[in-house]
Amino acid sequence: MAAGVVVASPYLSGKAMAAAPVSSAGNVGYYRTMVGDIEVTSLLDGGMTLGDSLMLNVKESDLEKAREDNFIKAGKEFPAYVNAFVINTGKKMVLVDTGARGMAETLGHVSNNLIAAGYSADMIDEVIITHAHPDHTNGLLSSSGAMAFPKTKVKIAARELAYWFDDKAMSAAGEKKQMFDFARTNLKPYQDKGHIETFQSGADLGGGISMVDLPGHTPGHSGVRVSDGAAQMLIWGDIVHVPALQFVHPEVSIAFDVDVDGARASRQKIMAQAAHDKIRVAGMHLCFPAVGHVAQHGSGYDFIPQMWEMSS
Numbered sequence: 001m002a003a004g005v006v007v008a009s010p011y012l013s014g015k016a017m018a019a020a021p022v023s024s025a026g027n028v029g030y031y032r033t034m035v036g037d038i039e040v041t042s043l044l045d046g047g048m049t050l051g052d053s054l055m056l057n058v059k060e061s062d063l064e065k066a067r068e069d070n071f072i073k074a075g076k077e078f079p080a081y082v083n084a085f086v087i088n089t090g091k092k093m094v095l096v097d098t099g100a101r102g103m104a105e106t107l108g109h110v111s112n113n114l115i116a117a118g119y120s121a122d123m124i125d126e127v128i129i130t131h132a133h134p135d136h137t138n139g140l141l142s143s144s145g146a147m148a149f150p151k152t153k154v155k156i157a158a159r160e161l162a163y164w165f166d167d168k169a170m171s172a173a174g175e176k177k178q179m180f181d182f183a184r185t186n187l188k189p190y191q192d193k194g195h196i197e198t199f200q201s202g203a204d205l206g207g208g209i210s211m212v213d214l215p216g217h218t219p220g221h222s223g224v225r226v227s228d229g230a231a232q233m234l235i236w237g238d239i240v241h242v243p244a245l246q247f248v249h250p251e252v253s254i255a256f257d258v259d260v261d262g263a264r265a266s267r268q269k270i271m272a273q274a275a276h277d278k279i280r281v282a283g284m285h286l287c288f289p290a291v292g293h294v295a296q297h298g299s300g301y302d303f304i305p306q307m308w309e310m311s312s
């Protein structure tokens with residue numbers, strides 16, 4: 001700038017800037033990152049809170065400490081998120097889970113955020129379902145009940161599909177019977193069209209995508225391993241529901257677990273492995289964009305979110 005040139009600056013003039021209304025546009029609900037040459041996009045479905053009565057195997061004092069350490073007001077429910085992920089291998093587009101459409105006003109944004117990220121339902125070649133709970137499968141149907149991905153194959157663990165369509169398991173489920181209704185309603189249209197494909201634990205689905213058996217939360221609950229050479233990410237589904245609590249206390253389970261002990265064993269095993277091997281993880285209920293590392297911390301772990309990248 002030439003000496004002597006005076007530039008008007010609202011910051012220096014002391015005059016008020018024009019008043020502007022608070023923006024109601026919100027934040028973006030997608031986030032891209034790379035795993036080698038494979039692009040993974042987090043899609044935000046929305047947020048929710050989970051109350052103390054849902055936490056199992058936990059001390060009252062640990063709940064209060066977790067709130068305090070995470071700046072959550074005393075007595076408030078814990079925040080949790082619902083996410084889905086798009087994997088673009090370069091040869092196929094895979095959506096992992098479909099969000100919780102219709103479960104609450106604050107949820108159900110996977111379809112919008114898929115479009116915001118530049119994709120459409122027609123571009124998705126495969127949908128992988130980590131497990132058949134409604135916050136992962138409700139997005140298989142549109143609000144009118146039509147198939148949201150009418151041309152797409154839906155892949156689910158054979159054991160998972162068998163469980164939710166098992167009448168004996170349904171009648172033994174007591175108050176959790178409704179979960180069977182959701183699973184059947186969401187999967188049935190795809191089953192009727194022959195669009196469901198099952199996989200066995202550890203299956204290689206091609207393009208650097210393989211399945212990891214993480215049973216307990218549900219019988220066929222599965223993680224999705226994305227790898228390209230040495231680069232790796234584990235989309236671990238519902239290993240954690242309450243990030244503020246379950247990294248520090250991986251022994252804490254949640255009332256949604258079909259097999260509480262099995263879910264705890266899977267959580268402890270995969271957290272130890274992720275921390276030891278420094279594997280990047282992504283989760284359906286981690287804080288958006290829900291990608292980061294697990295670090296050993298005392299008898300538990302910390303979640304270290306990935307630094308925001310302007311460009312993947």
Ligand SMILES: [Zn+2]
Binds near residue numbers: 133135136238284285
């Ligand atoms: Zn879930």
